[in-house]
Amino acid sequence: MKIAQREFHVTTRSRTEMVDVTRQVEAAVREAGIPSGDAIVFCPHTTAAITINENADPDVVHDVLLALDEMVRRSNPGFRHSEGNSDAHTKSSLVGCSAQVLIQEGDLVLGTWQAIYFCEFDGPRSRRVIVQVRGEG
Amino acid sequence: MKIAQREFHVTTRSRTEMVDVTRQVEAAVREAGIPSGDAIVFCPHTTAAITINENADPDVVHDVLLALDEMVRRSNPGFRHSEGNSDAHTKSSLVGCSAQVLIQEGDLVLGTWQAIYFCEFDGPRSRRVIVQVRGEG
Amino acid sequence: MKIAQREFHVTTRSRTEMVDVTRQVEAAVREAGIPSGDAIVFCPHTTAAITINENADPDVVHDVLLALDEMVRRSNPGFRHSEGNSDAHTKSSLVGCSAQVLIQEGDLVLGTWQAIYFCEFDGPRSRRVIVQVRGEG
Numbered sequence: 010m011k012i013a014q015r016e017f018h019v020t021t022r023s024r025t026e027m028v029d030v031t032r033q034v035e036a037a038v039r040e041a042g043i044p045s046g047d048a049i050v051f052c053p054h055t056t057a058a059i060t061i062n063e064n065a066d067p068d069v070v071h072d073v074l075l076a077l078d079e080m081v082r083r084s085n086p087g088f089r090h091s092e093g094n095s096d097a098h099t100k101s102s103l104v105g106c107s108a109q110v111l112i113q114e115g116d117l118v119l120g121t122w123q124a125i126y127f128c129e130f131d132g133p134r135s136r137r138v139i140v141q142v143r144g145e146g
Numbered sequence: 147m148k149i150a151q152r153e154f155h156v157t158t159r160s161r162t163e164m165v166d167v168t169r170q171v172e173a174a175v176r177e178a179g180i181p182s183g184d185a186i187v188f189c190p191h192t193t194a195a196i197t198i199n200e201n202a203d204p205d206v207v208h209d210v211l212l213a214l215d216e217m218v219r220r221s222n223p224g225f226r227h228s229e230g231n232s233d234a235h236t237k238s239s240l241v242g243c244s245a246q247v248l249i250q251e252g253d254l255v256l257g258t259w260q261a262i263y264f265c266e267f268d269g270p271r272s273r274r275v276i277v278q279v280r281g282e283g
Numbered sequence: 284m285k286i287a288q289r290e291f292h293v294t295t296r297s298r299t300e301m302v303d304v305t306r307q308v309e310a311a312v313r314e315a316g317i318p319s320g321d322a323i324v325f326c327p328h329t330t331a332a333i334t335i336n337e338n339a340d341p342d343v344v345h346d347v348l349l350a351l352d353e354m355v356r357r358s359n360p361g362f363r364h365s366e367g368n369s370d371a372h373t374k375s376s377l378v379g380c381s382a383q384v385l386i387q388e389g390d391l392v393l394g395t396w397q398a399i400y401f402c403e404f405d406g407p408r409s410r411r412v413i414v415q416v417r418g419e420g
Contacts, residue, residue, distance in 0.1 A: 010147035010284035012319055045149055049383055053394030055337045060239040063192045072225045072232035076218050081350050088346045095346035102334040107383055109244055111278050120190030141385050147284035182286055197376040200329045209362045209369035213355050246381055248415050257327030
């Protein structure tokens with residue numbers, strides 16, 4: 010088994026935003042030189058997340074962020090956390106702080122319409138993403 | 147390390163539906179001949195998902211789908227995506243497009259009440275599920 | 284590739300609760316003696332979940348549980364499941380029954396503010412958590 014770990018940064022520009030990081034993950038997989046296995050894309054932050062969703066129409070990203078905003082309101086009279094970002098923490102647990110992607114013949118195994126997104130829920134901020142690539146050398 | 151990849155199809159019959167695919171995943175694990183490790187069950191679609199939930203009472207599946215429908219309304223005056231399935235994309239990111247199952251002594255490590263479900267959020271459609279089995283040979 | 288599996292128990296005290304299990308996962312990783320790889324933290328229950336979120340201010344946990352309660356109401360006239368815990372099953376699929384954590388130089392790779400939580404959605408109960416550690420020996 011071979012394991013390689015890479016890291017990259019994402020700079021977000023809005024409070025909520027989905028940034029396509031598929032190319033950065035592909036680059037990490039290429040650098041790892043592991044043609045068969047999987048990659049864990051892990052976000053070490055508690056007000057952000059990683060997801061896989063539509064890569065073609067940017068309106069999908071807009072709509073997903075809107076639906077999340079309506080499900081988890083930013084202001085809630087019951088919230089106690091003084092930083093005012095409990096909505097972001099909740100979204101992070103809903104979407105999840107990692108995604109797993111399969112690798113075959115050196116390429117990511119993604120559906121035609123799938124991209125990997127870094128989800129910012131409390132930006133703008135500078136963020137880290139860790140990619141662990143594992144498999145057969 | 148041994149890695150084996152299998153694929154199967156799911157034909158859905160409704161717009162939203164949860165299809166128990168535990169047997170298909172078990173078959174993929176048996177075919178792989180990997181007695182110890184894990185299986186990644188990956189859905190290469192952006193309006194569907196994979197989850198693990200109750201296998202006994204079909205009313206649970208009904209109720210989970212109902213709760214998701216109420217959380218993420220299909221029609222929202224703020225939605226921009228012209229295909230009218232932004233609710234399905236949102237549910238896909240909430241539930242997640244993959245699940246990970248442990249394998250021990252050739253069997254899936256699932257709780258008594260756990261089954262693996264393919265979640266259709268924009269059917270009916272013909273769908274693919276990829277199973278990557280990894281472990282010790 | 285080395286694979287080791289450990290298990291621990293969590294006793295919950297309320298209907299909904301998030302219990303920090305980072306130390307138990309760290310102990311499982313140390314016992315496994317696998318310095319590089321990953322750990323799958325898997326919950327074999329369908330009314331509970333595993334997530335990674337803020338470790339510092341307990342108000343975050345309070346607020347995340349509150350937001351989930353408001354998103355998925357316990358009582359819904361459309362629910363059919365006779366046990367009255369369909370909200371818990373729904374939250375389980377939203378948050379997910381497993382989390383994946385990277386291991387480097389024998390330590391969990393977690394962000395400064397990240398802890399691993401067992402999420403109880405239908406307690407109080409006695410619960411199991413399985414940790415599979417995988418990697419290079």
